[in-house]
Amino acid sequence: MLEDSIARLDDSARTADAPRGVVIGPCPPSDREEALELLYRRLPSSVRPRTIAELFRQADAGALDLSGLWIARRRGRLVGAMLTQALAGRAAAIWPPEVDRGWRADDLAPALVREALLWYQHRGCRLAQALVDRSSGRRAGAELARGGLPYVTDLVYLGRPVAEPLRPALGAPALRWEGLGDENRDDFARTLERSYDGSLDMPELSGLRGLEDVLEGHRAKGGFDPERWRLGRLAEGGEAVAVVLLSRGEGRTWEVSYLGLVPSARGRGLGKAALGHALDWVGEEGDRLELAVDVRNAPAEALYRNAGFRPFDRRGVHLTVLGR
Incomplete structure (x- = not known):
């Protein structure tokens, strides 16, 4: 079957376990602004506030579900954030995570991806996908792959x-x-x-x-x-x-x-x-x-x-x- 050519998420083979002392889960509403600040920290400071305000506007209008925002904390400090969305037709979209590039960062980003994938799997989703543009760099694709989302091909628009x-x-x-x-x-x-x-x-x-x-x-x-x-x-x-x-x-x-x-x-x-x-x-x-x-x-x-x-x-x- 062609389906067999796509990697399956294996619940038992957790190769991207979170580093010790890190707690990963959906972001509480009270922490969303802080999480979005981390997620979009690479944007210029002149653009970032408008971008975050627009995301909240879209959420208020029902065009974006911020319950799909995930975070990682270590000793109470926010060290990672990632946006996901449930899609119609039993699918989920994942965007590359942003993590604090200090302590064990190479393990933290894949762990965020894997925890979110397992969460969607347990809720009946059949397929998860991520689209990575050139501005994200090679690291983003590598971290998605380590977390359970391997690269398949490129789309040209x-x-x-x-x-x-x-x-x-x-x-x-x-x-x-x-x-x-x-x-x-x-x-x-x-x-x-x-x-x-x-x-x-x-x-x-x-x-x-x-x-x-x-x-x-x-x-x-x-x-x-x-x-x-x-x-x-x-x-x-x-x-x-x-x-x-x-x-x-x-x-x-x-x-x-x-x-x-x-x-x-x-x-x-x-x-x-x-x-x-x-x-x-x-x-x-x-x-x-x-x-x-x-x-x-x-x-x-x-x-x-x-x-x-x-x-x-x-x-x-x-x-x-x-x-x-």
């Missing part, structure tokens, strides 16, 4: 203006598109599931969670609207062969959360047709469309670049399977 025209591929079959509704829900689910077959984009995730968990995870992005979930059918014959999931990003930016084709539709110009439909659908609602691709998926990255998407970011992906 690309974007392009919506207004730029995209010419369809010559000879591509025509598609007709429809939003998700009661009448096509089963077709949509089957097409989405079929699109994972042979996919080069994060193949480690194939079969890891049930389809309903996957759908729940996508529904949680950017405010769910069934019209933004597009099902593409061949104009001739009506076979469902493509899915495009769109979500709102920040400002006037939109995101392609997922684009997939069933195996029989690949290599026929339909990927470009799906991108063209996404651009047309966003239309005047947005100025920019963004997406991400696994660096191992060379055909998809070539498709996106040929369609005018340009890279603007790159992040390392760390994954682990929780539970059994």
